[in-house]
Amino acid sequence: MIDKVVQNVDEAVRDIPDNVTIMFGGFVSAGSPTSLILALQRKGVRGITGIANNIGLGDRLDALCEKHQLKKMIASFAIRASGGRQSLFEQQFRAGEVELEVVPQGTLAERIRAAGAGIGGFYTPTGVGTPVEDGKERRTIDGRDYLFEQPLPADYALIKAWRADRMGNLIYRGGSRNFNVPMATAAGFVIAEVDEIVETGDLDPEHVVTPGIYVDRVVVGAHEQIRWFA
Amino acid sequence: MIDKVVQNVDEAVRDIPDNVTIMFGGFVSAGSPTSLILALQRKGVRGITGIANNIGLGDRLDALCEKHQLKKMIASFAIRASGGRQSLFEQQFRAGEVELEVVPQGTLAERIRAAGAGIGGFYTPTGVGTPVEDGKERRTIDGRDYLFEQPLPADYALIKAWRADRMGNLIYRGGSRNFNVPMATAAGFVIAEVDEIVETGDLDPEHVVTPGIYVDRVVVGAHEQIRWFA
Amino acid sequence: MPIQGLTRDLIALRIARDLHDGMTVNLGLGLPTLVANFIGSDVQVIFQAENGILGYGGVLEEDFDQDFINAGGQPVSINPGASFFGSDASFAMIRGGHVDVSVLGGLQVSAKGDLANWLVPERGGGSIGGAMDLAVGARRLIVAMEHVTRTGEPRILRRCTYPLTAQRCVDLIVTDLAVIEVDENGLLLRETAPGVSAAEIQALTEAPLRLVPNLRPMSL
Amino acid sequence: MPIQGLTRDLIALRIARDLHDGMTVNLGLGLPTLVANFIGSDVQVIFQAENGILGYGGVLEEDFDQDFINAGGQPVSINPGASFFGSDASFAMIRGGHVDVSVLGGLQVSAKGDLANWLVPERGGGSIGGAMDLAVGARRLIVAMEHVTRTGEPRILRRCTYPLTAQRCVDLIVTDLAVIEVDENGLLLRETAPGVSAAEIQALTEAPLRLVPNLRPMSL
Numbered sequence: 001m002i003d004k005v006v007q008n009v010d011e012a013v014r015d016i017p018d019n020v021t022i023m024f025g026g027f028v029s030a031g032s033p034t035s036l037i038l039a040l041q042r043k044g045v046r047g048i049t050g051i052a053n054n055i056g057l058g059d060r061l062d063a064l065c066e067k068h069q070l071k072k073m074i075a076s077f078a079i080r081a082s083g084g085r086q087s088l089f090e091q092q093f094r095a096g097e098v099e100l101e102v103v104p105q106g107t108l109a110e111r112i113r114a115a116g117a118g119i120g121g122f123y124t125p126t127g128v129g130t131p132v133e134d135g136k137e138r139r140t141i142d143g144r145d146y147l148f149e150q151p152l153p154a155d156y157a158l159i160k161a162w163r164a165d166r167m168g169n170l171i172y173r174g175g176s177r178n179f180n181v182p183m184a185t186a187a188g189f190v191i192a193e194v195d196e197i198v199e200t201g202d203l204d205p206e207h208v209v210t211p212g213i214y215v216d217r218v219v220v221g222a223h224e225q226i227r228w229f230a
Numbered sequence: 231m232i233d234k235v236v237q238n239v240d241e242a243v244r245d246i247p248d249n250v251t252i253m254f255g256g257f258v259s260a261g262s263p264t265s266l267i268l269a270l271q272r273k274g275v276r277g278i279t280g281i282a283n284n285i286g287l288g289d290r291l292d293a294l295c296e297k298h299q300l301k302k303m304i305a306s307f308a309i310r311a312s313g314g315r316q317s318l319f320e321q322q323f324r325a326g327e328v329e330l331e332v333v334p335q336g337t338l339a340e341r342i343r344a345a346g347a348g349i350g351g352f353y354t355p356t357g358v359g360t361p362v363e364d365g366k367e368r369r370t371i372d373g374r375d376y377l378f379e380q381p382l383p384a385d386y387a388l389i390k391a392w393r394a395d396r397m398g399n400l401i402y403r404g405g406s407r408n409f410n411v412p413m414a415t416a417a418g419f420v421i422a423e424v425d426e427i428v429e430t431g432d433l434d435p436e437h438v439v440t441p442g443i444y445v446d447r448v449v450v451g452a453h454e455q456i457r458w459f460a
Numbered sequence: 461m462p463i464q465g466l467t468r469d470l471i472a473l474r475i476a477r478d479l480h481d482g483m484t485v486n487l488g489l490g491l492p493t494l495v496a497n498f499i500g501s502d503v504q505v506i507f508q509a510e511n512g513i514l515g516y517g518g519v520l521e522e523d524f525d526q527d528f529i530n531a532g533g534q535p536v537s538i539n540p541g542a543s544f545f546g547s548d549a550s551f552a553m554i555r556g557g558h559v560d561v562s563v564l565g566g567l568q569v570s571a572k573g574d575l576a577n578w579l580v581p582e583r584g585g586g587s588i589g590g591a592m593d594l595a596v597g598a599r600r601l602i603v604a605m606e607h608v609t610r611t612g613e614p615r616i617l618r619r620c621t622y623p624l625t626a627q628r629c630v631d632l633i634v635t636d637l638a639v640i641e642v643d644e645n646g647l648l649l650r651e652t653a654p655g656v657s658a659a660e661i662q663a664l665t666e667a668p669l670r671l672v673p674n675l676r677p678m679s680l
Numbered sequence: 681m682p683i684q685g686l687t688r689d690l691i692a693l694r695i696a697r698d699l700h701d702g703m704t705v706n707l708g709l710g711l712p713t714l715v716a717n718f719i720g721s722d723v724q725v726i727f728q729a730e731n732g733i734l735g736y737g738g739v740l741e742e743d744f745d746q747d748f749i750n751a752g753g754q755p756v757s758i759n760p761g762a763s764f765f766g767s768d769a770s771f772a773m774i775r776g777g778h779v780d781v782s783v784l785g786g787l788q789v790s791a792k793g794d795l796a797n798w799l800v801p802e803r804g805g806g807s808i809g810g811a812m813d814l815a816v817g818a819r820r821l822i823v824a825m826e827h828v829t830r831t832g833e834p835r836i837l838r839r840c841t842y843p844l845t846a847q848r849c850v851d852l853i854v855t856d857l858a859v860i861e862v863d864e865n866g867l868l869l870r871e872t873a874p875g876v877s878a879a880e881i882q883a884l885t886e887a888p889l890r891l892v893p894n895l896r897p898m899s900l
Contacts, residue, residue, distance in 0.1 A: 002702055002724055002761070027511040027547070028533040029526035053547070057533065079585030093585060102586060105510065106551030106593030110349070113548040118775030118817055119340070120369070120376035123350035125596045126555065129574075129627035132592065139350070141380070146350035150371070162527075167761040171436070174527040174544055175513045181546025185776060201760030206401070207437055208763035209546075211734050213704045213726060213778055225526065232482055232504055232541075257731040257767070258753040259746035283767070287753065309805030323805060332806060335730065336771030336813030343768040348555030348597055355816045356775065359794075359847035362812065392747075397541040404747040404764055405733045411766025415556060431540030438543035439766075441514050443484045443506060443558055455746065 003166045004218045005197055009039040012191050012219040016040065016156055019047035019071075023112070023183040024061060025159035027053050031176030033160040033193045034060045035221030040069070040158070047071050051112070051154055053105060053179050054078065056087025060224065065089050070098050074152070076105035104132060107149055109182055115151035116185025116214075124149055157187035160221070161210065164194040165201070168215030169208045177209060184214040193221035233396045234448045235427055239269040242421050242449040246270065246386055249277035249301075253342070253413040254291060255389035257283050261406030263390040263423045264290045265451030270299070270388070277301050281342070281384055283335060283409050284308065286317025290454065295319050295328070302329035304382070306338050334362060337379055339412055345381035346415025346444075354379055387417035390451070391440065394424040395431070398445030399438045407439060414444040423451035463660055465636030466653050466678070471604055473498040474651075474678050475563055475634050478602065479505050483560040486510060486594055489532045491604045492563035493519075506541075508559055510590040512550045515542030531590065554590070555597040562598030564591055566605035566633070568620040571667035573630040573642035575603060576622035586623075595626035607635035607664055614666040616640070616647070637661050639678060646670065651678040683880055685856030686873050686898075691824055693718040694898050695783055695854050698822065699725050703780040706730060706814055709752045711824045712783035713739075726761075728779055730810040732770045735762030751810065774810070775817040782818030784811055786825040786853070788840040791887035793850040793862035795823060796842035806843075815846035827855035827884055834886040836860070836867070857881050859898060866890065871898040 006012050013036060016022070022040075026032030037060045040048075048070050054077040055061040064070050065088040078100055079090050092098045103111070104126045114122055123146035127133055137148040159180040161170035170192055172180065184190050192215050236242045243266060246252070252270075256262030267290045270278075278300050284307040285291040294300050295318040308330055309320050322328045333341070334356045344352055353376035357363055367378040389410040391400035400422055402410065414420050422445050466474070468491050476498035479485055486508045487493050496518065499505050508514050509530040516530055517537035524535045545553075553559060568576040575595055579586030595601055608614055616633065633640040638661045639651035649658055649669040654677050662669050686694070688711050696718035699705055706728045707713050716738065719725050728734050729750040736750055737757035744755045765773075773779065788796040795815055799806030815821055828834055836853065853860040858881045859871035869878055869889040874897050882889050 027531075028529060030511060030529050031527065077587040077589045079583075079587050090585065100585070102588050104588045104592040105547065105590040106555055106597070109547040109551050110347075113772070114352075116776045116778075117340075117772030118355060118777060120353035120355065120371040120374065122344075122352040124555065125348060125350065126592045126626075128596070130592065130624045131579075132588070141350040144350065165761060169761060169763060172527075172544070173436070174525070174538070175509065175511045175529055176527040177544055177546040178511050178550075179547045182548040185772065185778070203761075205735070205758060205762040205764055206403070211763040211765070211773075212761060213734065213773075257751075258749060260731060260749050261747065307807040307809045309803075309807050320805065330805070332808050334808045334812040335767065335810040336775055336817070339767035339771050340775075343552070346556045346558075347552030348557060354775065356813045356846075358816070360812065360844045361799075362808070395541060399541060399543060402747075402764070404745070404758070405729065405731045405749055406747040407764055407766040408731050408770075409767045412768040415552065415558070433541075435515070435538060435542040435544055441543040441545070441553075442541060443514065443553075 004168045004215060005166055006217050006219050009035045009193065009219050009221055010042065012036060012217050013039045013043055016045050018045055020155040021049040021051065023154040023157040023187050024050060024052040025178065025180030025183050026059060027175065027178040028057045028059065030174065031160045031172065031178050031180050032059045033158040034224035036158040036191060036193045037061060037063060040064065045069060051152065053108065056089040062088045065092050068097065072099035074101045074103060076103055076108050078102065109179065111149055111152035112182040112186045115153035116182060119151060121148055121150045123147065154187040155189065157183040157190045159184055159190065160193045162194060163196045163198055163203065164192055164218040165198050165203050167200050168192065168212035168218055169203050170210035170215065171203060171207055172209055181210060184210045190215050191217045193219055195223060196220065234398045234445060235396055236447050236449050239265045239423065239449050239451055240272065242266060242447050243269045243273055246275050248275055250385040251279040251281065253384040253387040253417055254280060254282040255408065255410030255413050256289060257405065257408040258287045258289065260404065261390045261402065261408050261410050262289045263388040264454035266388040266421060266423045267291060267293060270294065275299060281382065283338065286319040292318045295322050298327065300328050304331045304333060306333055306335035308332065339409065341379055341382035342412040342416045345383035346412060349381060351378055351380045353377065384417040385419065387413040387420045389414055389420065390423045392424060393426045393428055393433065394422055394448040395428050395433050397430050398422065398442035398448055399433050400440035400445065401433060401437055402439055411440060414440045420445050421447045423449055425453060426450065463637065463656055465607065469494060470680055471634055471636060473680055474639065475602055475604055479503065479561060484508055484558065485561045486554065486559050486598065488564040488591065490565045492565060493532055495563055510550050510554060512545045512547060513542065515539045551593050554593050557597060557599055559598045561600045561602060562594040563602045563604055564594060566603040566615065568615050568617055568622050569603055569630050569633050570620045571618050571646045573628045574620050575625045575630050576620040577625045579623050581622060591625050595629040600631045601629050602632045602634060603630050604634050607637040614664055617666045637664065640669065648672055649675060651676055653678060683857065683876055685827065689714060690900055691854055691856060693900055694859065695822055695824055699723065699781060704728055704778065705781045706774065706779050706818065708784040708811065710785045712785060713752055715783055728773065730770050730774060732765045732767060733762065735759045771813050774813050777817060777819055779818045781820045781822060782814040783822045783824055784814060786823040786835065788835050788837055788842050789823055789850050789853055790840045791838050791866045793848045794840050795845045795850050796840040797845045799843050801842060811845050815849040820851045821849050822852045822854060823850050824854050827857040834884055837886045857884065860889065868892055869895060871896055873898060
C-alpha cells in the first residue's frame with residue numbers, strides 16, 4: 001500500500017540540500033507550512049531561493065532570515081506599504097543582504113501553474129507599461145497588449161493542508177488553499193504538512209483538492225498561530 | 231436574494247439566437263447537458279458553431295444534425311477510428327454539410343480555460359510536427375518546441391452538474407466535471423442543467439467546484455441515459 | 461481655513477453606493493476594506509478575496525481562525541453560497557473579467573486613468589500583491605484615496621511620476637473631495653464633497669477636470 | 681505457415697509486467713484498456729482517465745452509472761484514494777509530466793519513435809482525443825499494436841507515412857511478435873514472441889532493428 005507519511009517534520013525535510021529553489025505555500029496566516037519552515041531553520045539549509053506569496057507578514061518565513069538562509073525571494077508581497085515596523089527580511093533586503101524579485105500575485109500563481117501543467121509560457125495583460133515589463137516580450141493579440149511570462153518551477157515545495165490520507169490526497173480549510181494548490185503541481189519534490197492524517201479511503205474522492213500523486217511526503221505539523229498585525 | 235433558477239429547459243434556452251458559438255460540456259456519457267441540447271433542438275436554433283469534446287458517441291449532440299442546426303464543430307473526438315456505424319454528424323461531415331475542426335483534447339481544455347482566465351495565448355508541446363501545427367507559430371523555449379495556441383471563448387455554454395444552489399454554485403459526480411468546469415468560465419452566458427436544486431447555503435463551500443458567479447441560469451433537466459457503444 | 465474633506469468612512473460609504481445587488485466585488489487593502497461596512501442590508505454583494513474566498517462577510521473581532529481571512533489578513537465570516545479555491549483559480553477569475561468591481565487604494569492617478577499604487581520610489585522595495593491583476597482584470601476599477609498627499613501635493617496628475625500599477629485602468633476616482641470619472645477624453649468631475657467648490661478641487665488637481673452639467677454634492 | 685503471434689490479451693499482459701507499484705498510468709482506447717486486467721494483486725497502480733478520474737478500478741459489467749466512466753466510455757469502479765477533476769486539470773496533469781506511463785494504440789511507429797495513431801488518410805476525418813497530449817506529456821510511452829497491418833504491411837517504419845500524433849515520443853513498442861525499445865540510435869529488439877525468430881521479426885519490420893546481446897523470448 002502506498003504510504004507517504006513520515007513521523008515528524010525534521011524527518012520530512014531531512015534530505016533537502018543547500019542551494020535549491022523551494023516553494024512555500026500560504027497567504028499570510030492561511031495555509032503557511034510553519035512547522036516545515038521551522039524544521040528547515042533547524043536543519044540550517046542555506047542558499048535557498050524561496051518562492052512564496054509573501055514574507056514578513058507574520059509568517060515564519062522571516063525566521064529563515066535569522067541566520068541568512070535565504071539567498072533570494074520571489075514574492076508578490078514582501079515590503080510593507082506603510083513605513084511601520086520592518087520585518088527581518090525587509091531589513092536585510094534594504095541592507096543588500098538578500099535579493100528580491102517582486103512578481104504580481106496573479107502572474108506568480110499562473111507561472112507556477114504553468115510549470116506544473118507543461119505550458120511553455122503564456123501571455124498576460126498584467127504588468128504592461130509597468131516596471132514588471134522590463135526585459136519581457138510585449139505582444140498585441142486581438143488589439144490588446146500582453147506580456148510573455150515563463151513557467152516557474154522549483155526543486156521542492158513545502159505546503160500546508162488540513163487533512164491528508166496515506167496516499168497524499170489533500171483537503172484544505174477555507175482560504176488556506178491559495179498557493180498550496182498550484183505549488184503542489186510545480187516542484188520536483190512536494191512535502192505536505194497537515195493537521196491530521198486519515199486512512200486511504202476516508203477522504204471522499206469528490207472532495208479531494210490536491211490529488212495524492214502530486215505529493216511525495218506527508219507529515220503532521222504543530223499548529224502554529226499566525227496573525228498579521230498590519 | 232440571488233436566484234438563477236428557471237422553471238424548465240425550454241425557458242432556459244429561450245433567448246439563444248441563431249449563428250452563435252455554443253460550448254457543450256460532457257465527455258461521452260458523463261456530464262452531457264442532454265436536456266438542454268434537446269431544448270435547443272426543439273427551439274430550432276440554427277447556424278451553431280459548437281464546441282465540445284465529442285459528438286456522435288452516444289451523446290445527443292448528434293440530434294442537432296437531424297435538421298442541420300450545426301454549421302461547424304470544434305471537437306477532439308468526432309469520427310470513430312473503427313469503420314463501424316457512422317453518426318449523423320460523421321455522415322454529414324463526409325458529405326461536406328458540416329465543418330469540423332479537430333483539436334487535441336488537452337489543447338481544447340487549455341484554450342477554453344485561457345479564455346476564461348484572461349490569458350492571451352499559451353505555448354503547448356502538444357501537436358508539434360503534426361497536422362495540428364498548420365498555420366501556427368512554433369517556438370523553442372529552453373530547448374523544447376512548443377506551439378502557440380489562442381484562447382477559445384464562446385457566446386454560450388450549456389453545462390451539466392449534479393446539484394446547484396440558487397446562486398448557481400455547482401457540484402458534480404465522478405467523471406462528470408470534465409469540460410463543464412472550464413466551459414463554465416469561458417462563455418458570455420452560462421446555463422447549467424442539474425439533477426437537483428438546493429437552497430443557497432446547503433452546499434458546503436469546501437465542496438463547491440464551480441462558483442456561482444460563473445453561472446447565469448440553472449435548471450433541472452430530465453435524466454437521460456447515454457451509453458457509448460464503442 | 462483648510463478644506464474639510466470626507467472622512468475615510470465617508471469615502472467608503474460613497475463607494476458602497478456604487479455597488480449593486482448581485483455584483484462580485486474585490487476590496488483592496490486599507491481604505492477599500494471599509495467599503496464592506498456600508499453595504500445596505502437589501503443589497504447582496506459577493507465579496508471576492510484574491511487569496512481564494514468568494515462570498516465572505518464582515519470582519520470578525522474575535523474567534524480568530526487563521527484559515528478564514530480576507531486579502532488583508534483580517535479574519536472574516538463566510539456567507540451562505542460561498543466557495544473556496546486556490547490562487548491560480550482566483551486570479552483566473554480576476555484576470556478573466558469575472559469580478560465586476562475592484563476597489564483599490566491609490567498613490568497617483570493620471571488624466572488617462574493610469575494608476576500608481578504599489579511603490580513610493582523614495583522608500584524602494586514595493587509590494588505589488590494582487591493590485592496589477594485586479595487593475596487590468598476587473599470590469600470596473602474604482603480608486604479610493606486622499607485627494608492630495610500629506611504635504612498637500614496633488615495625486616491626480618497629468619502623468620503619474622511613480623511606477624505604474626496599470627495603464628488606462630481607472631474608471632472612477634473617489635477622494636475626500638470629489639468623485640471623478642475617467643472617460644476617453646480625460647477626467648470628468650461628477651460630484652463634490654459637501655461645501656467644497658469645483659474651483660477648489662481643480663486647484664488641488666494637476667490634471668484638467670471637465671465638469672458635468674449637473675455637478676452636485678455627493679449624496680452621503 | 682503464418683507466424684503465430686501473441687493474442688491481444690497476451691500483449692496486454694506483457695505490458696502490465698512493465699507497470700510497477702505506485703505508478704500513475706493512463707490507458708488509451710482499445711487494446712491498452714485490457715492492460716488493467718493483468719495487474720498483479722500485490723501491485724498498486726493508479727489509473728488516470730483523462731476525462732478526470734484518478735484511481736479507477738476495473739470495468740463494470742452491470743450497474744452502469746454514466747458519470748463513472750473511463751476515457752473509453754466504459755463504466756468503472758472507483759478505488760480508495762481516488763479523486764475527480766475537470767479536463768483542464770486533467771491535461772495539466774498529463775502535459776505536466778505527472779503521469780508515469782501512457783499506453784496508446786498505434787497505427788505506425790518510426791525508427792525515431794514518432795507515433796501515428798489518429799488518422800488513416802484513406803478514411804479521412806480522424807479523432808485526436810487525448811492521444812497527442814498523452815504522447816508528449818507522459819514520462820514513458822508504451823505503444824501496443826499488431827506488428828503488421830491486416831494486409832501484412834509493416835507498421836514499424838523508417839518514417840511514418842500517416843500524419844503524426846507526436847514526434848520522438850515512443851519509448852517501448854509491444855506487438856504480437858516483439859518488444860522493441862526506442863533509444864537515441866533507433867530500435868532495439870529486446871524480446872521475441874515465443875517461437876518467433878529475430879530474422880522473422882526483422883522481415884516484417886521496415887525500420888532496422890538492433891538486437892540486444894541477451895535477446896530472449898517474452899516472459900508471459
